[in-house]
Amino acid sequence: MTLPFRRRHNDHETSHDRARALIATGYLQPNEPVDADWLEAHLAGCLECRNDHAAYGADRELLRALREQAPEPPRDLWARTAAAIELEAGRRTRNQRRGRPPRSWRIGHLPAGVASGLLVVLVVVGASLIPRGGVQLGPTAPAGSDVAVGTPRSEATPLAVLTERLAWIQVAEDGTFEFRQASVNEVCPDLQSRCAPLDSAMTTSLAITQAPQAVLLSPTGSEIVVVTSSGSAAGADIVVLPVPTVPPPPETAAPSASTDPSTTPSTTLPSAPPSAASTPGATPTEPPATLTPSGLPTQSPDPSASPDPSASPDPSAGYSIVTGVVVVGDAAYSPDGLWLAFSARSAFGVVGPDLYLWRVGDPLATAVTDDHRTFFSGWLGGQVLANRVETGVVSADPSATAAAPTPSPAPTLTPSADPNATPTTPPAVVEDHPVAFLLDPETLATTPVAGTDVWRPTVDPTGRSVVYWSGTLIPDGTGTGWSLGTGRLVIDGWLDGSAPPTDEPSAKPENSGRPTATPATTTTAQPVPTDASGNPVAPVIGPAGHPVTLVEGPSTGFNTWFDPSGTRLAIWVADPSDPAVGTLRLVVLDEETREIDPATDPLPGAAALHGVSINGGRLAWVTPPGQDGEGSHLQILAWSGREFGQIRSIQAQGLSVVR
């Protein structure tokens, strides 16, 4: 594209540029006489510029013709706006009532009780004040400025919902962090309805100094895990903190859960993590591989066994279970709350990530792989679902990638999901291939997941559906990670073999329990199925082979989460220009068939920061901060059956939803 003001050495070209610029600006305001004279002279001798002049004029007429086609605003626009303004006023009122220092624009002389009443009055009276044909709005008022009295949105009935308790953190007025919890009992069909902003029922101070990468609440409710930001030179820590005021833990409570809520008004990060020398971060010259032999969880398979007293953490103060790492992807508790799994790499080396496990109550997390190419993906019952990246080949021919080493590929399972069939693979690009496997955290026995190029699979808690990136990976050039290659995000059925994976420990693997891509052992002995010829066929665990595309590649990044019922799927896809921001969608699956319900699309795509919380009856996320220093909102979509509604918190800084 030719830019009119671009400076070039070529005088001839520059004169054309100048002519175009003068033509263009002449429409905004008359040119100076000297410029006008120059332009006239130039046009007389330049056919190309005369054509441009004519084209600009014709385009301008086309644009100005749009003035005659003024679109009609919705008739309830004022009612909606007035209600939203009243909500804004109420928010300021509440902020002031809490004693927050008023800002120059902040007022709040109106009692909250009056505010809700005024909302109704405002809608009715405000709408009636808008003239309906008898009042001149002014010379520039376009047609269609009349506003009707009808206020369908504001009259929507709030929806009662029963949801899991929600927790989040945010920056308090004094700059410290707060841990907040609330119950969502009522949502509105849209945000402009009568629902007051969500407010927390309980607030606890949290002594962290910067916004964390992620915060997790254990399934037992006994502790929270804070993944600090990986942005600092020292890397990230994963810190375990007690949650003093959440409901008491169930019978399977971990040793660290015995904390008296009444004696711990706030949670505080440890000043010095215990035994940091055994973490990758403390040994920058040593790769994490050196940790593996002594750190296998199989050394203390008995969950009741106490850790070494000398290294025993103080559960009431909080402690780091790993330091000096870059946490890759999400960390997650096992459904029973006994384990935490994540993948991480050293913040000081140039190697990829390994899989870490932390048994709740242990002083430290342990790296259970040392190949520097293993990624935690999620939990499937009591087993870890993980990925390992197999090195591909440099290929100028997309079909050549089929020769990459893959463990027991099952091409018949995923015929249409095979990205090798896509003829858009760029030439001479190394495309690596992910393989998935299950890992028993107790025994470290592994079970392969069938199918090639199954990356970051998320299996729904009922074990019927799986979402994964069906495609290749491309080394990012740093030696520490991979980016998504050719492929797409798909949903498919999930085959769990002849029986669901067992939680019972099986035969302990020989040597180390380090998972490999080609394990020789499976965890359970099942009746061997046979094919049509009567030959034994190994039970298949993996995608069913009927993928449906959710998001087309290429993609910068994604994340997926199922709700406990397996019928609500949240999909977050990163923005290529800003991977911290993305678009969130909720997909509804049919309860019986688990097929996507195209008629129910409660969240077609909302701007969201990375990290959401989906649990019984609700999905919560943080909206990106806006311009002019505006903060974010915590936004909640909740449902009751097939009815959906939303509610959001007041604006706040440093919001992070607790998963």
Add this chain to the structure above:
Amino acid sequence: MSGSSEPGGFATRTGVREWPVAGRAMTGTWNRDSAGTFVEALFARHHGEIYAYLLRMIRDPELAADLAQDAFVKAYRAYDTLEKGENARAWLYQIAHRVALDHIRRRKIVRFLPFTGESAGSSPSAERLAMDVRLSGPLERAMARIPERQRGALLMAEVHDLTGLELAAALGISHVAARALLTRARESLRQALAAERTAEAAAEAEQDAAYAHRTEHGR
């Protein structure tokens, strides 16, 4: 605008609205009554054009309404930042422009597929593509192809008739920079329209050829 009849609210005022701020400088202090009165008058006067501007930027009526609402709430919130009442229109356009750009920035990349049960690798049907083409003219498609800031500048200058100074204020840039942006926008539109017309001509030629082919084989 007459004053409110109840303390703290602008919901119960009565009477014919008048321009509340023209000719007087804002005080710089946020006041609920004044802000409410101001935004209501601003809405009455400009909501149609602001909605139209956002619709032309976003091309989604429901979304444009949401963003228009958002723009007026932001105006209410930032009422004290307007220094002169006569600049209110440009100031409001500035807010609307930022709201639109914010939205575009957040949504522009992710393309979730419609859940039609299509299997992996399927692409939009020819009928769907043809429908998309029919639903919008070359100008609309060309406008959608040029960068958002340029599109906003063109719309504000040519369709919404902002003056040079108003345009600069609405874009939040200098007068010179606004002129330069507008010049680039005109050139972008010229090229985009030319491309659209070329594509349209090619499609028509293809249709004619197909028709001729069918006619010939039908004999």
